[in-house]
């Protein structure tokens with residue numbers, strides 16, 4: 001099977017080190033199939049869906065036990081919380097990192113470079129540690145202290161970059177260019193295998209609902225791996241007839257950084273990206289926005305934006321219900337609450353909210369926002 005460039009349609013062999021198309025477009029992995037009987041039920045990790053993952057049957061995988069996180073039916077408006085906040089490094093990014101790092105290890109890469117606001121950096125650092133690879137992370141200067149410590153404890157080198165988020169990406173790419181042959185830039189927002197790992201969350205929800213499909217999914221949107229991974233996973237299940245239809249996918253952004261929302265409502269020129277509580281979804285120019293909007297529309301969902309006040313309120317309410325999540329994740333919860341209030345989603349429906357990150361990651365920021373420290 002091969003990767004296809006989303007922009008120009010050119011194809012590339014999957015087993016090579018190709019990170020983007022010659023036209024500058026990003027690559028997509030092909031759809032694969034999974035059926036109930038393909039699941040390796042004795043494997044309590046996302047590798048139970050290996051049949052649908054682009055890693056050869058006999059290839060070694062780098063695993064820290066990621067995946068198969070709880071799907072919790074809450075008394076929080078009847079919402080289901082998919083607790084990816086309980087992943088090995090504390091965020092859903094482990095799904096993508098496990099795939100990417102396993103692939104790079106197989107190709108004989110020695111050093112991996114990524115740029116991140118924190119969680120994908122922590123995930124890359126952890127999986128590189130497990131794989132015995134060197135890891136160099138470029139982060140925005142504003143990244144939470146908790147994340148910076150975590151990344152370095154895994155043994156990764158950290159370089160803080162001042163300025164806009166795009167500057168961080170440019171710095172990471174420039175470093176990789178200096179070390180061609182030794183290091184690769186494998187940014188999670190563009191690497192074709194990252195969403196492949198993320199799609200397993202859809203399979204898990206299907207399995208955990210007793211081979212069912214929820215009515216609604218609520219996910220955050222930064223670069224789009226979580227959302228497009230979710231979309232792809234459910235699409236693959238629909239393609240082989242394992243589920244009858246797609247869930248509606250609702251995508252949440254923060255008003256402080258709202259490029260996807262602005263595009264969705266036809267006001268692209270009024271998009272902004274200023275510092276806010278939801279650091280994990282603060283990406284001014286998400287390259288997958290066109291694909292994402294088409295996917296949301298196809299499922300009958302919408303894109304919403306939430307205010308800083310709503311994020312704080314949802315953070316408080318989720319914590320009071322026993323779910324200590326990152327502010328970025330609280331934005332998603334806030335979006336789900338708003339969709340319920342406005343009647344777009346009903347409490348009788350099955351609605352799954354993806355909890356992307358653990359509150360312990362951002363205790364410094366949460367403490368400040370709540371006036372506790």
Ligand SMILES: *Cc1c(COP(=O)(O)O)cnc(C)c1O
Pocket residue numbers: 091093119120220221222223224225226227280281326328329356357358
């Ligand atoms: C990365 C991240 C997101 C955004 O995910 P994308 O795949 O970039 O859209 C949301 N929440 C948390 C906690 C994250 O770390």
Ligand SMILES: [Zn+2]
Pocket residue numbers: 005006007008009010021022023024025
């Ligand atoms: Zn191309």
